[in-house]
Amino acid sequence: MKIIYLALSGLLLATSATAGDTTPQKLIAGFAAQAGSTPSAARGKAFFTGKHTGGKPETPSCLTCHTSNLKGVGHTRAGKEIAPMAHSANPQRFTDSAKVAKWFRRNCKTVTGRECSAAQKADILAYLSSI
Ligand code: HEC
Numbered sequence: 001m002k003i004i005y006l007a008l009s010g011l012l013l014a015t016s017a018t019a020g021d022t023t024p025q026k027l028i029a030g031f032a033a034q035a036g037s038t039p040s041a042a043r044g045k046a047f048f049t050g051k052h053t054g055g056k057p058e059t060p061s062c063l064t065c066h067t068s069n070l071k072g073v074g075h076t077r078a079g080k081e082i083a084p085m086a087h088s089a090n091p092q093r094f095t096d097s098a099k100v101a102k103w104f105r106r107n108c109k110t111v112t113g114r115e116c117s118a119a120q121k122a123d124i125l126a127y128l129s130s131i
Contacts, residue, residue, distance in 0.1 A: 024087055024094040024129040028122050035119035044127030047120055054113030062111060070131060087129045094125055 032039045048062045058077065059065065065082060066074040071089035074082035084090040094100055108116035116124070 020092075020095050022095055022097045022100075024125055027094055027097065027100060028125045028129070031118040031122035031125070035117060035122060037119035037122060039122040039126040041123070041127040041130040044120075044123035044125070047116075048124050048127055052112045055109065055111040059110050062107065064111075065107075070128065085128055086131045088131065094129065100125075 028039050048066075049068070051060045053060070065076055066085045070086045071084050073084060076082060083092075085093060087093045104116055104121055108114065108120075
């Protein structure tokens, strides 16, 4: 029974891209396994709150849009509201693998000029799930 269940959930993880298909813990474990790294909320915090170069000069940090109050509402450059990033303040965060993949790709490029590594993604999600 257990083996069937594991096989089934593996299949679901591999194929599904619908809303609410995952949890922050599963995503963190997946990225960490991919990277062979141990997730670190401290490293995630340093990356998420730090200043970067290489991306668009007007968005040097993840906080440019998500703001330093991660339990509060953020704003895009155009002024559109962004729901809180902290999982504790917004339980829907990091529960949709397609959404997480899309925005990591887009936002890491905007801020740093390149995609985040799997290890960085594990760290960032560990941080945003810990606050
Ligand atoms: C230009 C503004 C902007 C910047 C800068 C930005 N983000 Fe975002 N981010 C958004 C928007 C807009 C969304 C999607 C709207 C929402 O989820 O509320 C989003 C969503 C996300 C999500 C998806 C969350 C979920 O619900 O699954 C992740 C992950 C994310 N951002 C990570 C980052 C990281 C990491 C950085 C820094 C490298 C960053 N963002 C910088 C605007 C930004």
